[in-house]
Amino acid sequence: MTTPANTAGTDPLRSGPDPAGPDPAVTVHAQAVRARVAASRLATLTRTRKDAALHAMADALEKQSPEVLAANAADLAAAREAGTSAALLDRLALDERRVAAMADALRDMAALPDPVGEVVRGSTLANGLRLQQIRGPFGVVGMIYEARPNVTVDAAGICLKSGNAVLLRGSSSAARSNAALVEVLRGALADTGLPADAVQLVDASDRDSARQLMRARGLVDVLIPRGGASLIRSVVEESTVPVIETGVGNCHIYVDAAADLDMASRIVLNAKTQRPSVCNAAETLLVHAAVADAFLPRILAELTGAGVTVHGDPRVCAVRADDARVVPATEEDYATEYLSLDIAVKVVDSLEDAISHIGRYGTGHSEAIVTDSAAAAAEFTARVDAAAVLVNASTRFVDGGEFGFGAEIGISTQKLHARGPMALPELTSTKFVVTGAGHVR
Amino acid sequence: MTTPANTAGTDPLRSGPDPAGPDPAVTVHAQAVRARVAASRLATLTRTRKDAALHAMADALEKQSPEVLAANAADLAAAREAGTSAALLDRLALDERRVAAMADALRDMAALPDPVGEVVRGSTLANGLRLQQIRGPFGVVGMIYEARPNVTVDAAGICLKSGNAVLLRGSSSAARSNAALVEVLRGALADTGLPADAVQLVDASDRDSARQLMRARGLVDVLIPRGGASLIRSVVEESTVPVIETGVGNCHIYVDAAADLDMASRIVLNAKTQRPSVCNAAETLLVHAAVADAFLPRILAELTGAGVTVHGDPRVCAVRADDARVVPATEEDYATEYLSLDIAVKVVDSLEDAISHIGRYGTGHSEAIVTDSAAAAAEFTARVDAAAVLVNASTRFVDGGEFGFGAEIGISTQKLHARGPMALPELTSTKFVVTGAGHVR
Numbered sequence: 001m002t003t004p005a006n007t008a009g010t011d012p013l014r015s016g017p018d019p020a021g022p023d024p025a026v027t028v029h030a031q032a033v034r035a036r037v038a039a040s041r042l043a044t045l046t047r048t049r050k051d052a053a054l055h056a057m058a059d060a061l062e063k064q065s066p067e068v069l070a071a072n073a074a075d076l077a078a079a080r081e082a083g084t085s086a087a088l089l090d091r092l093a094l095d096e097r098r099v100a101a102m103a104d105a106l107r108d109m110a111a112l113p114d115p116v117g118e119v120v121r122g123s124t125l126a127n128g129l130r131l132q133q134i135r136g137p138f139g140v141v142g143m144i145y146e147a148r149p150n151v152t153v154d155a156a157g158i159c160l161k162s163g164n165a166v167l168l169r170g171s172s173s174a175a176r177s178n179a180a181l182v183e184v185l186r187g188a189l190a191d192t193g194l195p196a197d198a199v200q201l202v203d204a205s206d207r208d209s210a211r212q213l214m215r216a217r218g219l220v221d222v223l224i225p226r227g228g229a230s231l232i233r234s235v236v237e238e239s240t241v242p243v244i245e246t247g248v249g250n251c252h253i254y255v256d257a258a259a260d261l262d263m264a265s266r267i268v269l270n271a272k273t274q275r276p277s278v279c280n281a282a283e284t285l286l287v288h289a290a291v292a293d294a295f296l297p298r299i300l301a302e303l304t305g306a307g308v309t310v311h312g313d314p315r316v317c318a319v320r321a322d323d324a325r326v327v328p329a330t331e332e333d334y335a336t337e338y339l340s341l342d343i344a345v346k347v348v349d350s351l352e353d354a355i356s357h358i359g360r361y362g363t364g365h366s367e368a369i370v371t372d373s374a375a376a377a378a379e380f381t382a383r384v385d386a387a388a389v390l391v392n393a394s395t396r397f398v399d400g401g402e403f404g405f406g407a408e409i410g411i412s413t414q415k416l417h418a419r420g421p422m423a424l425p426e427l428t429s430t431k432f433v434v435t436g437a438g439h440v441r
Numbered sequence: 442m443t444t445p446a447n448t449a450g451t452d453p454l455r456s457g458p459d460p461a462g463p464d465p466a467v468t469v470h471a472q473a474v475r476a477r478v479a480a481s482r483l484a485t486l487t488r489t490r491k492d493a494a495l496h497a498m499a500d501a502l503e504k505q506s507p508e509v510l511a512a513n514a515a516d517l518a519a520a521r522e523a524g525t526s527a528a529l530l531d532r533l534a535l536d537e538r539r540v541a542a543m544a545d546a547l548r549d550m551a552a553l554p555d556p557v558g559e560v561v562r563g564s565t566l567a568n569g570l571r572l573q574q575i576r577g578p579f580g581v582v583g584m585i586y587e588a589r590p591n592v593t594v595d596a597a598g599i600c601l602k603s604g605n606a607v608l609l610r611g612s613s614s615a616a617r618s619n620a621a622l623v624e625v626l627r628g629a630l631a632d633t634g635l636p637a638d639a640v641q642l643v644d645a646s647d648r649d650s651a652r653q654l655m656r657a658r659g660l661v662d663v664l665i666p667r668g669g670a671s672l673i674r675s676v677v678e679e680s681t682v683p684v685i686e687t688g689v690g691n692c693h694i695y696v697d698a699a700a701d702l703d704m705a706s707r708i709v710l711n712a713k714t715q716r717p718s719v720c721n722a723a724e725t726l727l728v729h730a731a732v733a734d735a736f737l738p739r740i741l742a743e744l745t746g747a748g749v750t751v752h753g754d755p756r757v758c759a760v761r762a763d764d765a766r767v768v769p770a771t772e773e774d775y776a777t778e779y780l781s782l783d784i785a786v787k788v789v790d791s792l793e794d795a796i797s798h799i800g801r802y803g804t805g806h807s808e809a810i811v812t813d814s815a816a817a818a819a820e821f822t823a824r825v826d827a828a829a830v831l832v833n834a835s836t837r838f839v840d841g842g843e844f845g846f847g848a849e850i851g852i853s854t855q856k857l858h859a860r861g862p863m864a865l866p867e868l869t870s871t872k873f874v875v876t877g878a879g880h881v882r
Contacts, residue, residue: 040824043823044823123845125843125845129834131844133861138857139856217677221857222856236681240678242683242856242857244857266879266881270882271881377876381872381874382484383484385580386872387872388875389873389875390874390875390876391874391876392876392877392879393570393875393877397875397882398875402566402882403566404564404566415579415663415683416685419873420871420873429856430861431826431830431860432830432839433822433831433832434830434831434834434838435834436831436833436835436838438708439708439833439834439835440707440715440837441715441838
């Protein structure tokens with residue numbers, strides 16, 4: 001699934017009271033040491049044993065859903081008291097159906113192939129040495145994330161399947177829910193003979209615990225922040241553990257001079273309105289000047305009709321001067337990941353200008369062109385630097401599930417290690433195994 | 442080739458006078474901006490044009506070798522005056538043969554396949570969307586490295602071939618040599634119509650220039666430090682640009698109870714003495730207690746006979762109590778990457794103890810077992826966590842050239858992105874290209 005981005009109200013780096021949290025005497029360092037011990041056992045587990053544990057985790061979640069829902073109710077009550085918005089309350093809320101969906105996600109992971117042990121490449125060298133590059137787990141993965149409790153279960157499952165131990169640092173607003181979920185998951189691990197310390201919750205009530213996680217170099221192999229831009233920026237700045245950036249998506253749709261305008265309209269509406277709160281939703285529409293007169297009146301009517309506020313450049317605003325839902329765009333609008341029913345709309349004079357605009361304001365997530373011109377499509381896909389570049393398709397397709405990769409832990413917007421949806425293989429490293437018969441140089 | 446590790450005397454983070462260096466008014470930031478512009482051109486160059494430039498660079502190096510050698514002579518004179526050791530002077534020194542070797546390395550790179558444009562995977566999804574994951578350059582690569590001037594040429598060539606611009610920050614002791622080399626390379630780039638700013642030298646006389654490179658997040662895509670442990674540690678600590686760690690190799694050879702002792706002796710001697718200054722040389726020998734009586738007397742005689750100082754545990758020292766070349770090992774010895782004719786030798790009571798010792802002191806580079814037992818080999822290769830694990834072969838084989846990958850920019854000892862020898866594909870990222878026919882969700 002796609003990561004709904006975080007907003008200020010659920011910043012997981014904010015501390016708060018955590019009545020149901022872990023023992024504050026347990027340091028992140030001590031947890032990381034225990035995770036390493038667990039990881040060394042996970043690394044050599046067979047797929048059969050990992051899948052059995054995933055099924056046990058799923059069954060336990062369904063069986064113990066009353067405890068999970070009670071903890072969640074307490075989180076929700078505290079959040080309501082703190083004046084949390086309805087949208088954030090909805091993100092935090094669990095019910096039987098959502099718990100069942102978490103359990104089903106774990107069962108789906110069990111059905112995916114095991115990435116561990118895959119021979120990525122192999123050959124026999126001229127001197128007879130046999131060379132194999134083999135996939136294996138990272139070891140210990142750290143996650144720092146926002147309110148949604150399902151991330152706790154998804155991350156635990158995907159890390160277990162890929163042979164990694166995980167340290168989970170959610171937000172304090174979901175602390176009781178996360179604690180209840182992790183207790184269920186650890187119980188299921190122990191019941192199937194696996195180390196419970198493969199899944200550990202880091203104390204979200206301690207502001208410093210996230211910093212400790214970021215500085216646990218040598219104990220934690222990779223840190224994956226999942227949330228809004230400010231969370232990810234602070235992790236990238238502070239962490240000495242290698243970080244994989246995820247999820248900030250200031251995604252563009254460029255309607256080319258050679259676009260099919262009916263198709264363009266369908267794609268723009270889908271990418272903006274089908275689920276505006278996620279990172280692969282469109283945030284800016286660029287329209288080639290040659291089709292602006294034909295396209296702008298209809299797309300502006302359709303967008304505003306769907307409840308979208310348009311932040312337009314002067315040429316756009318002039319089309320619907322009397323519409324209160326069409327307002328002037330500022331420089332900041334072009335840089336903003338709205339995650340809401342807002343869109344920046346700008347007329348560009350060329351494909352070149354569209355590519356430049358995306359180069360300047362894009363976050364390297366997902367960028368789309370609508371065009372019937374093969375040359376324009378080739379130029380756009382070659383030169384736009386992003387995790388995913390789409391031709392005549394909605395940005396909403398950039399997702400591990402949609403790509404057929406199965407469960408994903410986020411969408412990487414960096415170039416190192418993984419770019420785009422991060423599924424099971426992206427949670428592994430490799431090792432060269434070299435076999436000789438007394439070979440020396 | 443393998444990275445000879447750095448030593449204190451050539452720390453590239455030390456500043457010094459740099460009479461032949463770049464204009465101090467040119468900031469690293471300005472250089473990085475120019476590198477980005479160059480990178481956007483390099484990204485879409487055909488292999489033909491890149492290979493032509495590599496050949497032009499090689500030819501120019503040979504033609505202009507007098508200028509290069511004159512600059513190198515000045516570096517050498519200054520280094521001699523500063524009391525630099527003979528070993529470091531040798532590393533810094535160039536002659537006609539070494540310049541020709543640099544030129545040949547560039548020609549070899551031209552013969553390698555172009556990683557850019559490789560379709561890593563592709564499929565048509567159930568809904569008809571066509572998905573391709575395509576290899577492309579990072580953009581701008583930063584290198585921080587030690588004295589050897591050939592790294593300047595190697596890095597420039599490998600980055601060009603993989604479509605990346607490069608910012609080179611060598612050591613001040615090689616500043617004149619590096620400046621002369623880069624001038625030649627930039628001239629050849631310009632002569633073949635490519636942007637000279639694809640290869641730029643960062644002012645090594647400015648202590649702060651390395652820091653600026655480390656903080657150029659958003660302009661520099663990846664930073665590769667190549668040198669000793671302290672250099673790499675400081676880059677990892679200070680950099681906000683993603684780093685790929687290279688080259689620190691505290692490599693072990695474990696001689697198992699089931700080892701062929703003749704083979705073990707050949708491998709130990711080769712791994713320790715064939716080229717002791719490089720990262721894949723062996724630094725510690727672990728001997729199973731069951732073969733200690735049979736193996737220690739001969740291997741200690743052979744090692745000391747080859748001029749190696751043995752730092753032994755009590756059981757080892759007892760074997761040659763009167764030999765001045767066998768001295769007691771301290772805790773620090775086990776953690777030391779000697780890069781010299783020194784080796785720590787320890788008797789272990791089990792395979793388990795050997796794996797534990799390596800887990801505690803190893804740097805995740807190259808670890809070898811000598812054994813005739815398939816079970817012991819399987820256990821060792823599965824459980825030892827390193828870039829390369831070898832069975833019955835010298836650690837000296839862990840090298841991009843030996844593995845058949847061609848030119849390498851270093852040996853990664855981290856788990857993210859690249860692990861082991863980093864050749865051309867490891868200097869690229871990927872992009873998903875998604876092609877539809879108006880697809881919406």
